[in-house]
Amino acid sequence: MSALMREWWEAGERGVLLYRACPACGSRTFVARTACPACSTAMEWRESRRNGTVHAVTTVHRSTVTAAGRPAPYTTGYVELEEGVRMLVTFAAGATAARIGDSVVIAFERVGDRALPVATLPGGTRVP
Numbered sequence: 482m483s484a485l486m487r488e489w490w491e492a493g494e495r496g497v498l499l500y501r502a503c504p505a506c507g508s509r510t511f512v513a514r515t516a517c518p519a520c521s522t523a524m525e526w527r528e529s530r531r532n533g534t535v536h537a538v539t540t541v542h543r544s545t546v547t548a549a550g551r552p553a554p555y556t557t558g559y560v561e562l563e564e565g566v567r568m569l570v571t572f573a574a575g576a577t578a579a580r581i582g583d584s585v586v587i588a589f590e591r592v593g594d595r596a597l598p599v600a601t602l603p604g605g606t607r608v609p
């Protein structure tokens with residue numbers, strides 16, 4: 482695991498969702514890049530307020546893999562954080578009816594030895 486991703490996972494253990502931001506041009510991304518894709522400046526971690534809007538969502542009914550420790554059916558999709566960063570995330574069991582445009586909060590669920598981010602409905606926040 483890269484040092485960057487280690488920082489990201491450790492933040493999740495504290496219920497903190499990090500994203501990358503460029504201090505020079507303001508570009509933001511959820512991908513753990515070292516250099517800004519727009520201007521090549523070293524990017525830094527910023528803490529998200531974890532509020533977002535559903536950009537796309539689907540329920541997977543048949544799958545050979547699990548999502549956030551859940552076998553199919555599970556709901557997954559893209560959430561646009563209010564910081565302007567889009568992330569692919571599994572939806573918590575109580576948020577599987579979420580639709581495009583709905584407000585969600587990113588929380589963390591304990592799966593094995595990891596705290597995984599999940600989309601929850603506002604008020605349904607859980608921390609590890």
Ligand SMILES: [Zn+2]
Nearest residue numbers: 503506517520
């Ligand atoms: Zn930049």
